[in-house]
Amino acid sequence: MQNTLDWQIASVKDIKIETARVKSFTLTLANWTPHRTGQHYDIRLTAEDGYQAQRSYSIASEPERVGEIDITAERINDGEVSTYLHDVLIKGDRVEVRGPIGGYFVWEASMSQPLLLIAGGSGVVPLMSMIRHRAAAGAKNPTTLLYSSRDFEEIIYHNELDKLQAANGNLLISHTLTRSQPAGWKGYARRIDESMLQEVVHPLGRSVQVFICGPTLLVESAANALVHGGIMPNQIRTERFGPSGG
Amino acid sequence: MDYPSEDFNRELMLDANAIAGLLHEIFGVEMTAAPAKCANCGNEAEIGTLLAFTHGPGVVLRCSACENIVVRIVRTPDAFYLDARGADYLKIQIG
Numbered sequence: 001m002q003n004t005l006d007w008q009i010a011s012v013k014d015i016k017i018e019t020a021r022v023k024s025f026t027l028t029l030a031n032w033t034p035h036r037t038g039q040h041y042d043i044r045l046t047a048e049d050g051y052q053a054q055r056s057y058s059i060a061s062e063p064e065r066v067g068e069i070d071i072t073a074e075r076i077n078d079g080e081v082s083t084y085l086h087d088v089l090i091k092g093d094r095v096e097v098r099g100p101i102g103g104y105f106v107w108e109a110s111m112s113q114p115l116l117l118i119a120g121g122s123g124v125v126p127l128m129s130m131i132r133h134r135a136a137a138g139a140k141n142p143t144t145l146l147y148s149s150r151d152f153e154e155i156i157y158h159n160e161l162d163k164l165q166a167a168n169g170n171l172l173i174s175h176t177l178t179r180s181q182p183a184g185w186k187g188y189a190r191r192i193d194e195s196m197l198q199e200v201v202h203p204l205g206r207s208v209q210v211f212i213c214g215p216t217l218l219v220e221s222a223a224n225a226l227v228h229g230g231i232m233p234n235q236i237r238t239e240r241f242g243p244s245g246g
Numbered sequence: 247m248d249y250p251s252e253d254f255n256r257e258l259m260l261d262a263n264a265i266a267g268l269l270h271e272i273f274g275v276e277m278t279a280a281p282a283k284c285a286n287c288g289n290e291a292e293i294g295t296l297l298a299f300t301h302g303p304g305v306v307l308r309c310s311a312c313e314n315i316v317v318r319i320v321r322t323p324d325a326f327y328l329d330a331r332g333a334d335y336l337k338i339q340i341g
Contacts, residue, residue, distance in 0.1 A: 005270055042267045056264050102266040103279035104294025216259055238295065239262045 003097055004033065007044065012093045013068060018156045022122060023086055024060060027097065034063040037129040038106040038239070041071060041099030045084055046184040052181040053080040058125040058241075059100060062132035072156065074122040105239040107211060109137035112203075114204040117145045118192065118222050120214025122155055123241040127213055131171070135164055137188070144172040146200050148192050148218065150179040174200055192218060194225040201229065255299065260305055262296040264277040268319065271328050272282065273338050286314035293336065 010027035017023055027041075037059070042053040061070035074085040089095070107115070107130045115134075117127040124147055134143060149155045155175065165173045176188030176196065188196055201208060210226060212219050219238045227233055262269065262278055267278040278294035289311035296307040296316055306318035309332070316332040330336060 005267065040263070040266060050249045054266065099265060101270060101276075102263055102294070103276040104266075104292050105263050105278075216256060238261070240259060240297075 001227070003179070006031070007096050007098045010097045012053065012089055012091055012095065012133045015089070015091060018072060018179075019154050021075045021154075022072060022156050023075075024070050025085065025089070026068055026096070028068045028071050029097070032067045032069075033100065034066075035059050035100035035129075036103070036106040036108055037063065037133045038126045039100035039102045041069065042101060043071075043081060043085075044071055044096045044098075045081055047094070050171040055081040056101070058129070059238075060125045060128050060132075062136045064136040072122065072125045072128070075087075099140060105211065105213070105237050107133075107209070109134055111209060112139075112141050113207050113209040114141055116201060116204055116208050116210045116219075117141040117143070118197075118210065118212040118214070119145065119147045120192075120218035121149060121154070121241070122156065123212075123239070125213075125241075126159055126239065127211060129173045130211065131161075131164060134171075135168060140170055142170050142172075142204055144174060144200050144204060146176070146196070147161060148176045148178060148194065148214065151177055152180075152182045152185075172200075183197030192222050192225075194229065197222060197225050201226065201231065206230070208235060211239075212236065213218045213239045213241050216240050251297045257300070258301050261294060261310075262298050263294045264298055265305055265307075265319075266294070268305065268321075272319070272328060273336075276337070277336070278286060280306055280337040280339055282316060282336045283331050284309035284312060284314060284316055285334045287312035288334075310325060 008031050010029050013028045014026040040058050041058045042056050046052050057071040059069050060072040073082050073085050076082045120128050161173045165171050176192050181189045211221050219240055223236050266278045279288055280293055282293050283290045289309055295310045297310055299306040305315040309316050320327040320330040
């Protein structure tokens with residue numbers, strides 16, 4: 001059996017533009033193993049002179065999709081790996097990967113507690129894997145995604161999130177736009193704060209399981225506000241999703 | 247993102263989830279869900295919660311409670327150097 005740490009060559013099956021700075025890459029894997037949502041793959045690039053650069057990317061797809069994964073990557077200016085993925089990689093190319101990796105920031109549909117997912121920017125990626133898995137597995141646990149973006153055009157997976165919400169009465173998608181909002185915007189229009197968190201937590205009840213992924217300041221302020229509001233720290237899992245994804 | 251940090255190092259800070267593969271390589275098992283105890287403040291938490299500074303020649307993991315250094319790792323062409331003196335213990339699951 002393939003060891004999760006063995007490097008393998010993946011083929012780029014498809015590339016999808018999500019926003020101006022974000023693309024999703026569908027990778028076909030000969031040695032595919034089902035992942036737990038929230039896990040990563042490492043991607044390693046090797047230059048002709050042997051120089052290597054390696055980064056960890058969250059899996060965006062659900063484990064029910066056999067033989068392939070999606071990763072979604074933001075283009076980081078001056079980033080060694082993300083600029084290659086965005087500017088050079090084309091359909092049919094091959095890249096070296098290993099995974100799935102990680103065991104702390106993971107959710108499985110068998111975990112039946114109400115679920116609160118809090119995302120900032122491209123921090124939505126591992127949470128999208130959870131939402132897609134939840135839909136594919138037919139899970140019924142009440143689930144809310146609170147998703148903070150700078151402006152409307154930067155919302156990743158917007159249409160798919162709308163469709164998933166429309167198809168599932170137990171899934172609520174709540175957006176906040178921190179910089180600018182289009183005319184008639186009905187979502188939140190500020191950074192995530194304690195009163196916003198109270199509004200989204202309340203309907204889910206005290207036994208809620210929380211996953212937060214985004215920049216450090218968002219992760220820490222949201223986690224602290226939830227603990228201040230009475231959620232136990234062991235109900236909260238966090239992952240910092242920095243620009244160093246590079 | 248619109249949640250700027252106060253300094254450059256914190257802006258680039260991740261957590262140990264980002265080096266789950268490296269930790270797995272060194273210890274031979276998945277480590278991010280395993281607990282560690284900070285030798286400075288006594289905080290016990292999953293290794294995935296440790297703050298990770300990955301932009302130097304090595305990796306530094308700090309306690310999320312007191313920010314003391316818990317683990318330092320440097321990789322050379324043929325070895326890992328591991329300094330874990332900032333931990334009272336790390337749990338390595340063997341089955």
